[in-house]
Amino acid sequence: MRNKSIRIIILLLVLVAAGYFAYRLFTKSGKKTPSGQQAAARPAGRPILADAYVVKPVTLDESIEASGTLQSNEEVELKPEITGRITHINFKEGVKVGKGTLLIKLYDGDILAQIRKLELQQQLAKTTLERQENLLKINGISQQDVDVTANQFSAYGADIEFNRAQLQKTEIRAPFSGTLGLRYVSEGAIVGPTTIMTTLQQLDPLKIDFSVPEKYRNAIHKGDPVFFTVTGDTSKYRGNIYAIDPKIDLATRSVKIRAMVPNANGRLFPGSFAKTSISLKDNPNAIMIPSQAVIPGTRNKQVIVADSGRAKFVIVETGVRNENNVQILNGLQPGDTVITSGILQLKPGMPFQYNKVQ
Incomplete structure (x- = not known):
């Protein structure tokens, strides 16, 4: 008896659930959404209403x-060409200097001493060369000995020029007239070719x-x-x-x-x-259309042109833009009618009717 009562209760619950779902299904199928009412109210094949813009040339002051x-x-980071110790800093930060102004001086005592030594050796070689040339006139010495001394005299001169070039590298001068920046070194600092001084x-x-x-x-x-x-x-x-x-x-x-x-x-x-x-120069024959008429794409941009009352999609190349309009460089000609509204509903070849033509 108890089992029979349980079966009856389960059967009643199943009937109630089935009735509820049947009611919900009936109410959904009988209810129409506003868009569904509009679709039912509009006969099949009725053209879409769309606004349009007639293309005409305008004067465009393009920028x-x-x-x-x-x-x-001109801009340069001042670095020394050789490694040395700074002995003098002859500038103030942020001031204007002329071309060739001495800015920083490196220690040059060793180079000056070397130049002095070479000058003395050159002087001695010169004196020796003069004596040998006199002996050569009386055949008291061979030409080879004179040539060796002359070569030695010239070598001392080349060494002196080399050291004088090294001496110039101890002076950091302004390569052009300009304004100095901040100073990054101090007197007594050891600097090298990678050191930015200013x-x-x-x-x-x-x-x-x-x-x-x-x-x-x-x-x-x-x-x-x-x-x-x-x-x-x-x-x-x-x-x-x-x-x-x-x-x-x-x-x-x-x-x-x-x-x-x-x-x-x-x-x-x-x-x-x-x-x-x-x-840029004024363009008297620029084609400008409303910005909303352009359909952006992943590869190109398109507009919808009226073709005997039907939608025709045309690929265009755009130029400059302003607040409301965009320039068309290629794809349109004066007299074309461009659709400016309802473009999301239109498909290629779909008929439409004008709502407003500008």
Whole structure:
């Protein structure tokens, strides 16, 4: 009796669960979503409404913006050519110096002594050579002995020149006029060819380096003006392009450009970040379309063009952009009608109707 009651209870639970799921299934199949109602309300094959833009040529004042860096016109790290001890430091940090100014002097006592010794030996060889030449006139000595002495005299002269060249290396002079940087050594320090003692930079004029996309390579020429601003300064500065790298960078597909910038007032500093702008020649027949009409892709960009009331996808090449529009370099012609709305619903060859044409 007890087992029979348990079976009845289980049967009732199964019936209740089956009834619940049947009710849920019925309510879902009978309920329509708003999109489903719209789909049912719209007859099959009805064209999609879309906004369009008729392409026409406009005048475009095109400019290129790029990030740049200010560089010294000339810059060098001053290092000694030989190892030695600093005996004198003849400059102050951050001051301007002229070309050839003696900045640092290394110990040269040993070189001076060697030069003095060689000069005495050369003088003795000269005296000996004069005597032998007189003896040669009376056949009192052979020509070979005279030649040996003459060669020795010349060798002393070469040794003296070598040591004088070494003596010049003990004097570190400014290779050009400029402004000295910080000093990294002190008097008495032993320095070598790898020791940076200070830096020298020419700050007027300055250089500015920046890169632009390769498609603008033929639109930029030497002498073109460059306008730029630097961080922390609201003033707008101007320079002129004087060098263009003949090679396109393989990694970035851009071309490096260098411009010369006057800096007589000293307000610009090497290493500063600069936001540059180059104005290109006005293009009176530029094709500009709304930015939302361009469909980006992994390999190319496309737009939808009206073709007898149907959607036609066209690959385009874009140029500069502004706040609302983008330039089309290839793919469109004046008079083409470009779809600007509903582009996600349209497929190639699908019919549509105009909602608004601009």
